[in-house]
Amino acid sequence: MDNKAKERKSIYVSNEEMARQQQFIEEIKQLNYQRELQTGKKKLYYLATLGCQMNEHDSEKLAGMLSEMGYAESDNMNNSDLIIYNTCCVRENAEQKVYGHLGPLKHLKKENPDLVIAICGCMMQQPEVVEHIKKVYRHVDLIFGTHNLYKFPELLFRAVGSEETVIDVWDSEGQIAENVAIERKDGVKAWVTVMYGCNNFCSYCIVPYVRGRERSRDLDSILNEVTMLGRQGFKEITLLGQNVNSYGKDLGDGTNFAKLIREVDKVPGIERIRFMTSHPKDLSDELIYAMRDCKKVCEHLHLPFQAGSTSILEKMNRKYSKEDYLRLVEKVKENIPDIALTTDIIVGFPGETEEDFSDTLDIVEKVRFDNAYTFLYSKRTGTPAAKMENQVPEDVKKERFQRLLELQNRISKEINDTFLGKTVEVLVEGLSKNNDRVYTGRTRENKIVNFEGNKDMVGKLVNVRIDTVKTWSLEGSVI
Numbered sequence: 001m002d003n004k005a006k007e008r009k010s011i012y013v014s015n016e017e018m019a020r021q022q023q024f025i026e027e028i029k030q031l032n033y034q035r036e037l038q039t040g041k042k043k044l045y046y047l048a049t050l051g052c053q054m055n056e057h058d059s060e061k062l063a064g065m066l067s068e069m070g071y072a073e074s075d076n077m078n079n080s081d082l083i084i085y086n087t088c089c090v091r092e093n094a095e096q097k098v099y100g101h102l103g104p105l106k107h108l109k110k111e112n113p114d115l116v117i118a119i120c121g122c123m124m125q126q127p128e129v130v131e132h133i134k135k136v137y138r139h140v141d142l143i144f145g146t147h148n149l150y151k152f153p154e155l156l157f158r159a160v161g162s163e164e165t166v167i168d169v170w171d172s173e174g175q176i177a178e179n180v181a182i183e184r185k186d187g188v189k190a191w192v193t194v195m196y197g198c199n200n201f202c203s204y205c206i207v208p209y210v211r212g213r214e215r216s217r218d219l220d221s222i223l224n225e226v227t228m229l230g231r232q233g234f235k236e237i238t239l240l241g242q243n244v245n246s247y248g249k250d251l252g253d254g255t256n257f258a259k260l261i262r263e264v265d266k267v268p269g270i271e272r273i274r275f276m277t278s279h280p281k282d283l284s285d286e287l288i289y290a291m292r293d294c295k296k297v298c299e300h301l302h303l304p305f306q307a308g309s310t311s312i313l314e315k316m317n318r319k320y321s322k323e324d325y326l327r328l329v330e331k332v333k334e335n336i337p338d339i340a341l342t343t344d345i346i347v348g349f350p351g352e353t354e355e356d357f358s359d360t361l362d363i364v365e366k367v368r369f370d371n372a373y374t375f376l377y378s379k380r381t382g383t384p385a386a387k388m389e390n391q392v393p394e395d396v397k398k399e400r401f402q403r404l405l406e407l408q409n410r411i412s413k414e415i416n417d418t419f420l421g422k423t424v425e426v427l428v429e430g431l432s433k434n435n436d437r438v439y440t441g442r443t444r445e446n447k448i449v450n451f452e453g454n455k456d457m458v459g460k461l462v463n464v465r466i467d468t469v470k471t472w473s474l475e476g477s478v479i
Contacts, residue, residue: 011215013150013177024153025068028160032070043081044074050097051088053240053276054211055121057191058149059086062120064181065152078108082116082156087123089206089380095123102137109139116159118142120149124169125210126382134165143167146211147174173197173212178221188429188459189236190229194222194260198242200279202306203317203384204349204377207242216247219255223263230269235459236427239264239275245282257282258290265294271461272427272444273297277304277344280328281319292335299336300446303329304344308359312349315388322359329367340370340415340445347404348377348397350388357400364407370415370445371472372408376401413471416447423479424449426464428457448473 032043045066049059062084063073074080085101088094098119109115117140123129124145133140142159144152147170159166176196184190197212198205226237239261241247247257257275264273273296280303291297307313310321320328332339345360364372376397379386426441426449439453441462450473451464457478468475 011175013175018150018177018179021150021153024157025065028069028153028157031160036070042072043070044079045071045082045084046074046077046080047084047086048101049086050094051086051090051122053191053238054193054242055086055088057193057240058121058146060182060184060191061149061180062086062152063183063185067183068181069153069156077105081112081114082118083108084118084120087119087121089121089123089126089129089210095129098123099137102133102140106137106139116141116156118144118156118159120144120146120152122146122206122210126206127169128381130167130169134167138165140165143169145169147172150174150177150180173215176215176217178217184234186429187233188427189238190234191238191240192222192225192229193217193240194244194257195241195247199246200243200319201317203315203388204346204380206380206383209382211242214243214246214250216250216255218251219248219260219263222260223267226264226267226270230267233269233459235270235461236272236274237264237270239273241275242277243279243282244275245278245284245287256284256286258284258286261287261290261294261297265296270296274300274446276302278302280305280325283328283332285331288332288335298444298446299338300340300342300444301332301336302342302344303332305363306344306346307349307352307356308361308363309352309356310359312352312356312359315351316346316349316385322363325363326366338445340447341367342371342446343367343369343373345372345374345404346377347374347401348392350377350385350392351390352377352392361404361407364404364411368411368415369408370447371412372404374401374404374408409471413469416469416471416474419447419466419474420469421466423463423465424474424476426451426462428453428460428462430458443474450475451478453478 036042047059047063049055077083085098087098105117119140124143130143142155144155148168155166155168195214195216197214198208199214201208229237245257247260248255305325306316306318308322424443426443428439428441432438432440432450437452438450439457440450442448449464463479464476465479466474466476
């Protein structure tokens with residue numbers, strides 16, 4: 001084995017370590033089985049997830065491991081034996097929500113001393129947060145971070161038998177763990193992580209500090225997982241990464257994201273391929289051509305531009321200009337004319353002037369995004385932007401935010417209006433949350449479509465004629 005191969009092998013959790021974690025799964029399974037024999041009831045867990053798709057996918061892994069341990073899921077924390085919060089720290093309000101949830105759990109713990117309370121995820125990668133929880137929320141039994149998720153069985157086993165809070169948070173990125181159990185609730189769509197971490201260090205973003213540096217999974221491992229999903233009946237996959245189109249840069253064998261999606265496009269059973277999130281600086285011509293050529297890759301691209309002003313983009317460390325972004329969008333539209341574009345926008349970054357904000361509005365007008373996820377800038381401790389001068393006053397941020405929202409809402413509605421009377425292909429996901437007769441699904445452009453249907457349609461592609469248009473969704477009839 002050459003040095004490069006040894007280096008690649010070293011970033012994976014060993015088979016021996018994974019077998020060791022399986023032993024802890026069996027230990028807890030036996031404990032839970034004995035309890036079930038005595039009481040006639042399975043042990044229950046309640047799992048709450050805050051944050052991005054990566055957090056959601058991490059929770060699927062936690063659920064998979066818990067299922068192997070003999071736990072059943074509950075939607076009611078009051079009758080649960082284990083409560084887990086999988087946290088996000090990208091924005092301050094997500095952290096405040098967690099603290100708001102942890103307080104009342106003290107009462108539950110008093111009523112049920114055997115209750116195990118665990119908290120994990122990105123928020124736990126911040127030492128000051130862990131210290132705060134240790135001091136203020138002493139009823140928390142287990143704290144762990146993002147890098148050692150695969151060790152959850154061992155950590156839970158320690159927490160169940162300990163009087164002290166078990167804390168296991170790693171400062172640096174951990175190894176990639178393959179073959180962790182995953183419990184996917186959605187039988188139609190699945191997330192597949194292709195890489196972990198981020199090397200970009202945007203000045204406002206805490207992700208590189210809590211998710212670590214970029215680490216790509218081997219191509220064969222990804223293809224094996226996607227092939228299995230196709231055999232299991234999943235119709236759509238979303239390839240996940242903090243900066244998904246920089247996939248492969250660390251592999252050293254010429255593999256890149258364009259090659260990956262061309263290979264995934266060949267997998268039987270899979271009907272649709274999506275991916276997120278993309279960074280404009282890594283959206284290569286090769287990737288654009290792959291999107292154009294691959295039949296299963298959907299005509300939807302999420303391409304955050306964050307701010308329209310080149311000077312603000314430079315302060316953000318985004319590594320492209322306003323003009324670069326507009327040229328890139330033009331190239332995408334030339335090759336994929338029916339592409340639906342969505343984006344992320346931050347309003348009120350430090351030093352943003354009215355002229356800077358006008359550049360943001362200008363990009364929105366010129367690109368005409370189908371949808372935009374808009375955010376007021378908030379300081380994140382530990383990021384360079386938090387220390388920058390000329391922080392924008394809250395009232396100014398909110399006024400600009402409202403103008404941006406009104407503009408984007410108008411554009412979203414105008415784009416949706418063009419679908420009126422058209423017939424679109426919809427992948428049926430299931431019943432609407434608001435009506436037990438209405439089913440819902442998405443077009444290839446990621447438009448939500450609601451229509452009257454039946455359960456036999458779930459997981460299938462159906463043609464729907466659009467009869468009614470709304471700002472954020474479409475309604476129609478199956479034909």
